[in-house]
Amino acid sequence: MPNDLIKADCGVIGAGLAGAAVALELADAGKKVALFIKNKLTEDCSSYLLAGGLTAVKIPNFTNDSFDLHVKETLAAGKGLNDEKIVKYCAEHFYSDVIEWLIKRGIKFDLQDGEFDLHREGGHSKNRIFHIKDTTGKTIMETLRNLIINHPNITIYENHMVIDLITKDKLQEKKSGNDICFGFYVYDITNDYVKTVECEATFVATGGLGKTFLYTSNPDVATGDGFAMCYRRGLPLANMEFIQFHPTVFYDPSATNETERRFLLTEALRGAGAILKLSMNSSEDFVLKYDPMGSKATRDVVSRAEDIEMRKNGLSHVWLDCTKIDKERLKNDFKNSYEFCKKHGYDITKEPVPVVYAEHYSNGGVLVGKNSETEINGCYVLGETSYTGLHGATRLASNSGPECILFAELAAKHFLSQTKSPESIKIPLWRTGSAKESRDKITVGYYWEVVRRTMNALCGMSRSKERLVAALDIIKSLEKSIKEYYWSYKVTKDFLEVRNIVEVAHVIIESALLREESRACHFREDFPKENNKYLNLTLVQKLNIGS
Numbered sequence: 002m003p004n005d006l007i008k009a010d011c012g013v014i015g016a017g018l019a020g021a022a023v024a025l026e027l028a029d030a031g032k033k034v035a036l037f038i039k040n041k042l043t044e045d046c047s048s049y050l051l052a053g054g055l056t057a058v059k060i061p062n063f064t065n066d067s068f069d070l071h072v073k074e075t076l077a078a079g080k081g082l083n084d085e086k087i088v089k090y091c092a093e094h095f096y097s098d099v100i101e102w103l104i105k106r107g108i109k110f111d112l113q114d115g116e117f118d119l120h121r122e123g124g125h126s127k128n129r130i131f132h133i134k135d136t137t138g139k140t141i142m143e144t145l146r147n148l149i150i151n152h153p154n155i156t157i158y159e160n161h162m163v164i165d166l167i168t169k170d171k172l173q174e175k176k177s178g179n180d181i182c183f184g185f186y187v188y189d190i191t192n193d194y195v196k197t198v199e200c201e202a203t204f205v206a207t208g209g210l211g212k213t214f215l216y217t218s219n220p221d222v223a224t225g226d227g228f229a230m231c232y233r234r235g236l237p238l239a240n241m242e243f244i245q246f247h248p249t250v251f252y253d254p255s256a257t258n259e260t261e262r263r264f265l266l267t268e269a270l271r272g273a274g275a276i277l278k279l280s281m282n283s284s285e286d287f288v289l290k291y292d293p294m295g296s297k298a299t300r301d302v303v304s305r306a307e308d309i310e311m312r313k314n315g316l317s318h319v320w321l322d323c324t325k326i327d328k329e330r331l332k333n334d335f336k337n338s339y340e341f342c343k344k345h346g347y348d349i350t351k352e353p354v355p356v357v358y359a360e361h362y363s364n365g366g367v368l369v370g371k372n373s374e375t376e377i378n379g380c381y382v383l384g385e386t387s388y389t390g391l392h393g394a395t396r397l398a399s400n401s402g403p404e405c406i407l408f409a410e411l412a413a414k415h416f417l418s419q420t421k422s423p424e425s426i427k428i429p430l431w432r433t434g435s436a437k438e439s440r441d442k443i444t445v446g447y448y449w450e451v452v453r454r455t456m457n458a459l460c461g462m463s464r465s466k467e468r469l470v471a472a473l474d475i476i477k478s479l480e481k482s483i484k485e486y487y488w489s490y491k492v493t494k495d496f497l498e499v500r501n502i503v504e505v506a507h508v509i510i511e512s513a514l515l516r517e518e519s520r521a522c523h524f525r526e527d528f529p530k531e532n533n534k535y536l537n538l539t540l541v542q543k544l545n546i547g548s
């Protein structure tokens with residue numbers, strides 16, 4: 002087959018904020034970069050949906066804001082699990098190395114009276130969110146896209162799904178203690194065959210894992226591919242039990258379009274007076290039973306209240322009632338939500354709209370060092386797929402976008418300062434062997450359905466040993482079937498994705514079982530209190546990488 006072997010200095014997997022930034026840094030330094038994207042460059046990623054903005058403290062300022070205050074608030078959100086040194090480093094560098102990095106590349110953040118127009122979000126005591134209207138991610142990704150497509154050192158491979166990393170230990174089927182990554186296998190979705198990529202360094206920046214759950218605000222590409230491929234090569238995954246849920250995603254099970262299924266009704270609606278109700282005609286804010294702030298309480302509290310009530314009453318969703326908010330304000334300040342709901346048959350100025358809590362962000366990820374490097378030489382992990390220590394148990398709003406760019410720069414710098422490893426190996430091309438054609442969408446669709454429903458029902462907002470053990474049994478039996486399927490049939494995108502979400506689901510459940518306490522977004526009904534015995538990271542690692 003043509004182009005079976007692709008050679009480059011660096012292989013970058015994913016082109017959200019993290020992948021795009023690292024690709025540009027490496028290419029600007031003269032490295033030949035091969036950039037792989039599962040779907041299309043630019044819009045198929047969480048970074049494109051990033052709406053609120055990016056946190057950074059600019060010194061001097063007129064609001065008495067300081068790096069120390071940003072550190073304090075990040076640590077408060079992280080509930081004792083952050084790495085304080087990393088938090089401090091981020092607070093001190095988000096403006097100089099992220100906001101200025103973007104400005105240099107043509108981004109114009111909103112200004113008011115000649116100064117940056119900074120927003121404030123939940124958990125922040127100061128206005129420090131840089132934004133471009135409410136389309137920050139879209140504007141940034143479109144600008145970076147132009148730089149990427151015009152860069153002579155970047156070759157773009159759209160519709161290419163990376164399957165697995167090629168490492169020395171995997172090839173030799175034993176742990177050496179000094180593993181090296183030589184590249185990866187990638188499935189060319191359009192032409193339906195697998196290519197081999199050989200490169201000096203691999204940068205995994207594949208984003209989140211939202212599709213592991215039934216409801217998510219994430220785009221379709223968020224099937225946890227990077228988490229799964231690193232786990233399969235023996236890298237430790239940290240704090241994977243800390244899944245952040247968003248309480249108000251539009252509920253419409255009949256929507257065929259995934260974009261419609263994941264529409265977020267902004268939190269600002271609850272801030273402006275919208276309440277959550279159990280039935281359409283009720284006038285009661287049911288969250289008041291759980292928190293004196295009612296529907297204005299934090300994401301974690303509101304989502305958990307929804308989950309408890311939905312379980313108790315057998316509901317598939319709850320209702321968000323915005324009718325107490327001034328009609329004109331709804332139409333103007335919340336234009337996006339108003340128009341979306343109107344299009345789907347709900348006039349939010351007159352009636353409540355069905356919503357459900359949904360997976361929003363993975364606080365945990367592949368454990369990395371201070372330059373996003375991993376235990377495998379030549380393998381870096383970036384963005385939402387990584388665990389840098391910044392977020393701890395829950396990220397402070399809008400800290401995750403800047404983290405993607407800062408660590409992309411650090412990873413590129415680290416790689417560029419390394420001397421080339423003398424060790425090389427002839428890497429085997431992908432072999433299809435006797436694998437049969439597979440077009441059985443029903444079996445694969447069933448696997449998808451089971452894992453996502455299992456995670457929502459048994460490992461969602463409220464967890465218990467009983468439910469987690471039940472979830473693990475289901476996931477283990479799926480893993481067995483999927484493994485057999487993997488060796489018997491030719492790969493397809495759908496199948497590779499479900500293989501990944503099952504693997505990631507397994508790690509999340511194991512992590513949730515290990516943490517016998519409740520902290521931030523991890524809630525155990527059988528251990529409802531925080532317990533300081535659990536101030537360490539939860540680490541889950543595959544020991545037998547030969548299997």
Ligand SMILES: Cc1cc2nc3c(=O)[nH]c(=O)nc-3n(C[C@H](O)[C@H](O)[C@H](O)COP(=O)(O)OP(=O)(O)OC[C@H]3O[C@@H](n4cnc5c(N)ncnc54)[C@H](O)[C@@H]3O)c2cc1C
Pocket residue numbers: 014015016017018019020037038039040041045046047048049050051052053054055056161162163164206207208209218219220222223226227265361362383384385386398399400401402403405
């Ligand atoms: C609706 C929404 C709003 C948000 N708002 C904010 C906000 O206001 N502020 C903030 O800081 N954060 C926000 N976040 C979080 C933030 O957007 C993400 O954490 C961040 O953008 C993640 O960037 P990333 O580069 O890691 O991944 P992504 O941007 O998701 O990019 C992942 C890339 O990997 C590619 N990919 C995936 N798997 C493969 C594979 N196997 N092979 C090849 N390519 C692959 C995808 O195609 C994509 O290009 C929001 C998230 C969502 C979903």
